[in-house]
Amino acid sequence: MGVHILSVEATEPAAVIVLAAGAGTRMKSAKPKILHEIGGRSMVGHAIAAASGLEPQKLVAVVRHERDRVVEHLLEIAPSLIIADQDEVPGTGRAVQLGLAALPEHTEGTIVVTYGDVPLLTTSLLRELVAVHEVDENSVTVLTALLDDATGYGRILRADDGTVIGIVEHKDATDEQLAIREINSGIYAFDAAVLRDALAQVTTDNAQAEMYLTDVLGIARRAGGRVAAVVTGDRWQVEGVNDRVQLAALGAEMNRRIVEKWMRAGVTVIDPATTWIGVEVALSNDVTIKPGTQLHGLTAIGTDAIIGPDTTLTNVRVGRGASVVRSDATDSQIGAGATVGPFAYLRPKTDLGEQGKIGAFYETKNVTIGTGSKLSHLGYAGDAEIGEYTNIGCGNITANYDGVNKHRTVIGSHVRTSSNTVFVAPVSIGDGAYTGAGAIVRKDVPAGALALSIAPQRNAEGWTVAKRPGSASAQAAEAAH
Ligand code: UD1
Ligand code: CA
Numbered sequence: 033m034g035v036h037i038l039s040v041e042a043t044e045p046a047a048v049i050v051l052a053a054g055a056g057t058r059m060k061s062a063k064p065k066i067l068h069e070i071g072g073r074s075m076v077g078h079a080i081a082a083a084s085g086l087e088p089q090k091l092v093a094v095v096r097h098e099r100d101r102v103v104e105h106l107l108e109i110a111p112s113l114i115i116a117d118q119d120e121v122p123g124t125g126r127a128v129q130l131g132l133a134a135l136p137e138h139t140e141g142t143i144v145v146t147y148g149d150v151p152l153l154t155t156s157l158l159r160e161l162v163a164v165h166e167v168d169e170n171s172v173t174v175l176t177a178l179l180d181d182a183t184g185y186g187r188i189l190r191a192d193d194g195t196v197i198g199i200v201e202h203k204d205a206t207d208e209q210l211a212i213r214e215i216n217s218g219i220y221a222f223d224a225a226v227l228r229d230a231l232a233q234v235t236t237d238n239a240q241a242e243m244y245l246t247d248v249l250g251i252a253r254r255a256g257g258r259v260a261a262v263v264t265g266d267r268w269q270v271e272g273v274n275d276r277v278q279l280a281a282l283g284a285e286m287n288r289r290i291v292e293k294w295m296r297a298g299v300t301v302i303d304p305a306t307t308w309i310g311v312e313v314a315l316s317n318d319v320t321i322k323p324g325t326q327l328h329g330l331t332a333i334g335t336d337a338i339i340g341p342d343t344t345l346t347n348v349r350v351g352r353g354a355s356v357v358r359s360d361a362t363d364s365q366i367g368a369g370a371t372v373g374p375f376a377y378l379r380p381k382t383d384l385g386e387q388g389k390i391g392a393f394y395e396t397k398n399v400t401i402g403t404g405s406k407l408s409h410l411g412y413a414g415d416a417e418i419g420e421y422t423n424i425g426c427g428n429i430t431a432n433y434d435g436v437n438k439h440r441t442v443i444g445s446h447v448r449t450s451s452n453t454v455f456v457a458p459v460s461i462g463d464g465a466y467t468g469a470g471a472i473v474r475k476d477v478p479a480g481a482l483a484l485s486i487a488p489q490r491n492a493e494g495w496t497v498a499k500r501p502g503s504a505s506a507q508a509a510e511a512a513h
Contacts, residue, residue: 045162046090046141046224048083049131052076052106052148053096053118058275064098065273066148067105070283071290072310072328075273076102078151080110085155086144086162092134093148094118094127123242124218125234132228142166143222145245152268152286153219161262165221171257172226172249174199175219177267185215186246188261196259198250203239214263216246217270226252286311302340316352334368343373351386364396367403385420399430402445414438415457419445425467427452444479 056065066076073081076093083091091110095102096118106113116134118127128145142162146153157175165173174196176188186199187209199216200209230251234243253259264270273279290311291304298317301307306323309315314332322340327333331345334352339345342358350356351368361378367386372378376390379397384390388401391408399413402420407413411424415432418424422445430441431454439457443449447461450469455461462479470486477483496509 043142043162043166044087044089045144045221046088046139047092047131047135048086048088048090048144048146048158049092049094049116049128050076050079050083050146050148051094051124051127051131051218052079052102053094053127054149055097056149056274059279060276064102066102068273068279070151070279071286072312073151074105074109075151076106076148077109078311079146079148079153080106080113082153082155082158083144083146084110086158088144090114090135090139092116092131094131121236121243123236123240124245125231125243125247128227128245129231129234129243132224132231139224141224143224143227144220145222146219147272149272149274150217150219150270151273151282152271152289154269157264157266157269158219161219161221164260164262168260169258170221170260171223171252171255172259173221174249174259174261175217175270176214176261176263177217177265177270178213178263179215179267180213182210182213182215186218187212188214188216190214196249196261197253198259199246201238201240201244201246214261215270217264218245218272219270220245222248223257226255226257230255307340348378379414413441416441416443416455418443419447419463421445422447423449425449425451425453425469429454431456 052066059065067074092114093106094116103115114134116131118130142165144158144162161173161175184202186201187205188196189198189200191197227248230248233251234247236243238244249259268285271282273282287308290309291301291307294309294315295301299315300320303323307321308326310328312330313327316333316335318335319333320338324342325340326344329347331348333339333350336353337350338355343356344360346362348361348364348366350366353368354366354370356366357373359373359376363380364378364382366372366384367388369386370384370388372390375392377395378390381398382396383400385401385403385405387404389406389408390396393410394407395412397414399416401418404420405418405422407424409426411428413430415438416430422443428449432438432441441455441457442460444461444463446464449467450471452470453467454472456472456474459473459476461477464480465477466482467473468482468484468486471483472485473483497506500506
């Protein structure tokens with residue numbers, strides 16, 4: 033259990049084999065376990081990302097359960113991945129044997145084995161494992177951790193002098209072995225030739241009638257190879273997800289790590305516990321994130337922007353100095369210095385220009401809004417283009433849908449529209465034009481014109497008393513005379 037101080041860089045391994053054939057029954061899900069997400073990425077996506085970081089010559093995934101669905105996802109995230117299908121022979125040993133068979137014959141060097149359901153594992157810990165393995169010229173190096181509750185895990189067996197002599201599975205262990213706290217993470221670096229030869233000797237003669245990969249350690253050692261362990265103090269990195277309780281726990285820990293990373297990079301996070309940031313989100317320094325905020329997908333936030341409270345952004349680019357308050361936005365852009373919310377709903381392809389505004393209770397979709405233009409209160413803007421420094425009044429609606437087709441509204445620059453204007457698309461409003469309150473704009477408005485569409489007001493005197501006799505309104509009207 034020596035401490036390794038590494039000055040030697042690990043080389044790129046010959047291959048990483050990611051085991052992903054298991055069923056994950058405890059998730060009780062129609063969706064394969066490894067496709068469940070934390071931090072905005074599937075668990076197997078995290079595994080592939082960590083493995084790819086080692087820049088292996090070959091990357092292999094072993095699949096079986098929900099094979100086609102898993103393979104489709106895998107090839108989407110890693111097109112050059114080699115797929116190996118596991119057969120009916122169960123066990124991690126068989127899975128790795130079939131993974132090896134998918135590699136070029138006589139592959140030499142280091143083979144790393146890892147799991148598709150261990151999402152917090154990092155490239156840097158894998159790199160440390162490979163470095164120790166290669167520097168010490170081991171046949172097998174296993175990643176282990178010391179757990180207070182080792183239930184279910186394989187236990188690391190060591191000789192009196194501390195050398196690793198093998199692994200015993202929980203179900204095969206004696207009471208004495210069950211007391212061992214050092215567990216097998218299931219993540220290893222192997223010498224390719226040793227692994228191939230040892231797997232040929234592994235049987236299914238055990239409590240679970242499976243081919244145990246763990247048997248390779250004892251076999252390699254008896255053949256005279258060096259078998260060793262790297263003990264990590266970071267148990268989260270070796271923890272797998274078996275059910276949704278663990279999924280949530282690991283998701284929270286991953287988020288804690290992401291949020292901490294951004295705070296150290298200069299982002300103010302008022303309440304880390306209610307702030308959720310996906311792995312692919314990019315933040316600039318001096319961004320402020322207020323409580324109850326979720327940032328998903330490829331969201332990117334510029335410096336000095338203020339996001340939240342209670343805001344959800346998915347694939348949104350926010351410019352420097354913008355603010356987004358209690359709002360929800362997807363697949364959109366918010367320009368520098370612009371303001372959004374409270375209670376705005378930006379649907380895909382909303383492009384708000386610099387210093388622009390989408391205010392309270394506004395819904396937008398597929399709309400380009402120029403620099404300094406404001407849609408301040410209560411309305412809907414869809415399939416529209418708005419120029420610069422235009423002010424859209426309260427309660428304006430783009431009537432973009434005729435029940436069959438969507439149509440565009442084009443509004444120029446320096447336009448002023450009054451409250452409750454309805455734009456019946458397709459329609460266009462020229463630069464510097466105005467609309468009157470309640471205008472229903474069905475025809476194009478030339479530049480500089482005032483559009484009025486409402487009939488003159490007429491008051492029918494005495495109407496309430498005549499038409500609603502005896503009502504409270506009629507009594508009030510009579511009392512007023
Ligand atoms: C295995 C180890 C155990 C270790 C534990 C860590 C063996 C025999 N035991 O336990 O020592 O403490 O992992 O979590 O290796 N898989 C396949 N094909 C299979 C079986 C499993 O691809 O036939 C994959 C699973 O999808 C999963 C991983 O291997 O990603 C581990 O399988 P699981 O059944 O969870 O682990 P155990 O065998 O219980
Ligand atoms: Ca098992």
